[in-house]
Amino acid sequence: MREAGALDTAAAPPATATPARTQSGARARPAPVASRGWLTRQRLLGSGLLALWAAAFGGLVWYAVSTYDADIYSKYLPRLVDGLGVTLKLVIISITLGALLAIPIALARVSGNRVYASTALGYGYLFRGTPLLAQTFLVYFGAGQFNEELQAVGLWWLFREALYCVILTFTLNTAAYQAEIFAGAIRAVPKGQWEAGRAVGLSEATIFRRIIVPQAMTIALRPFGNEIILMIKGSAIASVVTVFELMGETRLAYSRTFDFTPYLWAAVFYLVIVEILRRVWDRIEFILTRHLRR
Amino acid sequence: MDETQSVFSLLALGAGGWGDELLIGATLTITLALTTLPFGLLLGFLVALAKNSNEPTLVANGQIFTTLFRGLPELLTLFLVYYGGQPLLQAVWSGLGGGYIEVSPFVAGVIALSLVLGAFSSEVFLSAIRAVPRGQDEASHALGLSPVKGLCLVKLPQIIRIALPGLSNLWLVLLKDTSLVSVIALNDLLRQTNIAVGSTKQPFLFYSVACLIYLTLSLVSSVGLGRLETWAQKGQRDA
DSSP: OOOSOHHHHHHSOSSOOOOEEOTTSOEEOOOOOOOOOSSOHHHHHHHHHHHHHHHHHHHHHHHHHHTOOHHHHHHHHHHHHHHHHHHHHHHHHHHHHHHHHHHHHHHHHHSOOHHHHHHHHHHHHHHHSSOHHHHHHHHHHHHHHTHHHHHHTTOHHHHHSHHHHHHHHHHHHHHHHHHHHHHHHHHHSOHHHHHHHHHTTOOHHHIIIIIIHHHHHHHHHHHHHHHHHHHHHHGGGGGGGTOOSHHHHHHHHHHHHOOSHHHHHHHHHHHHHHHHHHHHHHHHHHHHTGGGOO | OOTTOOHHHHTOSSSSSSHHHHHHHHHHHHHHHHHHHHHHHHHHHHHHHHHHSSOHHHHHHHHHHHHHHHHSOHHHHHHIIIIIHHHHHHHHHHHTTOOOOOOOHHHHHHHHHHHHHHHHHHHHHHHHHHHSOHHHHHHHHHTTOOHHHIIIIIIHHHHHHHHHHHHHHHHHHHHHHGGGGGGGTOOOHHHHHHHHHHHHOOHHHHHHHHHHHHHHHHHHHHHHHHHHHHHHTGGGTTO
16 A cells, blocks of 8 residues: 655655654664565456556557548547637637636625625636536527527527527636635635734735735636536537537547547547646646745 | 517416426436436445445446546436437346337436536545544444444545535536436426427527526525534534
8 A cells, every 4th residue: 555655655665664763863664564576466456457448549549540431530630629629719719708707706705794795606606506508408499489689689699699698608617616716715825924924914805816815816727727627528518509510520420420530539639638737727827836845 | 479578478387388398308307316326326335435445446446436437427428328328228028038128318317417517526534434433433443333234324424524515516516417317308307398499489588587597596505505414413403
């Protein structure tokens, strides 16, 4: 079993107990665990399962090659790439607009004003307690019912297009999650930071802007990255209301060709984007928290 | 149906209204989530043990599983299982000399949601496993418990206590993710709502009601889970 103290184990040989520190601070190393040979039961199990994964991936590649049809590739692969572009556009717009909306909501949450805070809390409950798919249906189909009223107030252009409806829904949805992240991050900054700011005579607004927010941003970074990943994955839902993003193009290709390979391409596309984003985020976090490391 | 028909008669139980259809859908939503829960959690726990092991091949297995099913959109996982699992299972089954076999949407939903829940819960379990002090292992060893007994009797109760808040979140996510099965024609709450909308042309009313039902399910589970967390913490109140 691996210990929690990863730093301690780095120097110690694997499969030993956590080195206890003696009073002088020197590291007492326990007796090494007797080796149980090269082929343990665990290794047998692990290798067997890895072989299964390899067989599964090999099978998928074999399936893709054996059902290869140049027409399907030349016709649908470019469409899937276009769909990927729509997905990225959708996510970037929703996340950005959502962030703009989330900032006032988060401020309301931490404002201490009961009316503001409970309104923001209610908004969060509403959007975080219901499925994104149901919200999308509510906006897309629900708006159709108010066709005339919306035309009267000049908003019909927004609700007529499935893509706009989806962007609106995703924005409202991600704003609720992002507000939660921002508010949590602001609260996570130690109270002493406020007190120290007051002690040196800064105004509340300055303390918030110059001391609290920069620290809260580092705290919010990781959950914010997770939220972007959730949004990328959630954007597949747009395909259900006829938006031809990556998933929509994939479903179209499948329904026309009954060839399963487009689903495999889509899976690869999604996995690659999510992995890239995860790595970029690790990197950003590493850079932004370098002053916290020794 | 008549536009002016009142909300109450539309939502009434029985042949005239859609209330009973929505409730049947809600029951299926709950059944699906509850059926998925044990499979997903067991899978997640096993994957967490694999990722926590000293054996690199087991760790690699855990990483592959988590990367795959955390990175794929839930909807795509569902389609892969439903449309891809069908021919795959058929091929294997006929290879073994079996006849026609069909993956029901419910089974596909349970499998897909279990894979997703397994991937996410494995991370929660992993950090909980690592948060249990190593001395607990040594103490159970000193008491002469076998590793499996030590895990089940000594560490598991502590792991559950630490993992519970994270798992509660995942339950709420699972409850919402069940709505995706409506896309593969399983008559859950959302699909029953779609049917009601198709027949009554009252999308705003019915989707709002569906959202309210989901919200109620979430709120009720939050309260229940809060109680569960208090119960799990009862040995820790002073700490």
